[in-house]
Amino acid sequence: MSLRDSNVVIIETSRTHIRAGLGLQELLRTPSVELFARVGLRKTDSSEANGEASTSKPAGVAKLGPQAQVTDYLVGHLLDEALGGPDAQDVVVSWPFVTGEVADWVAAEALWKHVLFTHLQRKRTVNESPVLITLPSPIPSRNLYERTCQIFFERFNVPAFAILDRPLAQLYAANTLSGIVVDIGQDSTDITPINESLIIHSAKTTTKIGTRMCRHYLAHLLKSNSSVMKTLFPSTSAVDEATIHATLLRLANHLVAAGLVKPPSSGEAAPPPEDEGVTDIAAIVVAGKEKAVIESGMKKKLNAKASAAEQARAREIEALDLATIEFEGKEITVGKERHRFCEPLLDPAVVAGLGLERFGASISTTVARGEEGLPPLQWGEGGPRVESLQDAVGRAVGQADFDLRQYLWQGLFVTGDVTRFVKGIGVSLQSRLSPFIATLVETDVQPRSIRVLNVPEYYAEYRETGNGYATFLGSSIVAKIIFNDHSSKNFLSKADYTAKGPHGIIEMSPSLL
16 A cells, blocks of 8 residues: 555644644645634524423533534534624534543534545545544543544545544654653643653643633733723723623733733742732823834934933833734733733632633633633632642652653643743743752752753744644654554554454554553
C-alpha cells in the first residue's frame, strides 16, 4: 500500500475546537481548517417534534434528540448562520467533546464528516487519505479509541488510520520525549507528565480553571476603567448589567486576540487587592490627545537632549502602559489592567466572590461568539477548591516516581489556544514552581532547575503562533514518520482492520497500550 504525504489528513480534536489540514509538505504548515467543536439541532428535529416532553440536559452530556441522524445536525457555517438568524432560539447547541469524553457519537461523526468531506473535499467512494487524529481524552478508554476507529473505516472509508494521544503530540512539537504538558483549555487545564514517550496516567490531573474565567475576569476589571465605560456607554443608566458585561467581554476577547495582553513576568507579583491596576485616563481620552501624548512621550525619551522634566514625563506615560484600539467603531484606550488577564490561572482566589459565574451560563452570541451551549461556569464560595496551575503541576509531578521527577521538570511545556496570543505563560509558571524543587538535602536524583520548553523557531510556519498549534504540529511530525514506514505498524491499514476489527487500533498503536 502506498500512502502519499500529499493525501495525509491531520485532525486535531480538542474539547472546544477541531483543526485539520491536508498534506504533509517539507515545510510543515499550520492547520487550514479550524472550527468550533459544536453542533446544533433544531428543536423541531428533537424529541419535542415527536410530542415528547423536553427535559433540561447539561450541554454536551446527552443526545439532543433520540432519533437524530448525522444529517440532522448543523455544523460549521450552517450552524453559524442559524445562530445569527431570526430563529436562533430554536437551535439547541451541544459540544460533544467538552467533558473530555465523547458525549454524543452521532454529533462527533457529523463534525468529522464535515471536516473531511466539506472542508477537505475528500471523496468517500475513493478515499485515498490516511488519517491521524488526536482526541481530548483525559482518561484512556478502549471504547473511545475503538469506536473512533470504526467510524473512520466504516463510515468514511479511510485507507489507514492512527490515533495519537494529545499530550504526546504536544510534547513532540517541543522536540522532546519527557516533560510535563500543561494544556490550558476553556474551562479546565489538563496536566500530563510524560517520560520517554510514555504517559504517566496515574499522575495526570486536571484543574478546573481555564481561559473562559480569565475573559470574564478581565471584563470585570475593564468595568473599573472610567475611560472605557464613558466611551462605550455614554449613558449607563439605560444599559443593564448583563449588556455591559457582554460588551466588555467582547472587548476582553479583542484585546487578547490582538496580542495586547502579557502574563506577569518571572518573579513579578500580582497587584495588591486594593490596587485594581486601573489608571483613570479619562481626561486624556476626552481631550482626544492620548495618541499624541504617548507618541510625544516616547520621542522625548529617545531624545538625548530632552530635559529632565520631559524625560520624567515620558517615563510616566510609559508606566501607564496605554494601548489604543479600534473596537466596534470606537477608539478605546485601555491601561495595564489588561495584563491581569492570567491572574485567575495563577491565583484562582481573585475571582472568588465576584459573582462572575452568573454571566457564564448558556448565553447568546451577543456575549461571546462560541460560548453558546457551554455549561455554566462552576464557581463560588460554596464550590470545591480550585487549584492554581502551579499547585496542580506540583501535585502531578509529585505523584510520579521520585527518580523520574528530575526529567519531568526539565520539560515544562505550556500550551493551549491562549498561548497563541499571550506569550510567556510558561516563564510566569516556572517562577512559581520553584518551591516544589526546593529541598534541604540534595541527592543525585533531586531536580535542581525547571526548564521551560517552546515550539522551536525552525518551524517557520509556527513562529508567530506560540505554542497554540503544538498538537497539530506534533501530529504532523508523527504522521510523516509512521505513514512512510509500513514496517513499524504504528497505524492500522484497511487490510488490518478487516482482519482484526476495531480492536486492532489498540494493538497497532503502541502509545495506546
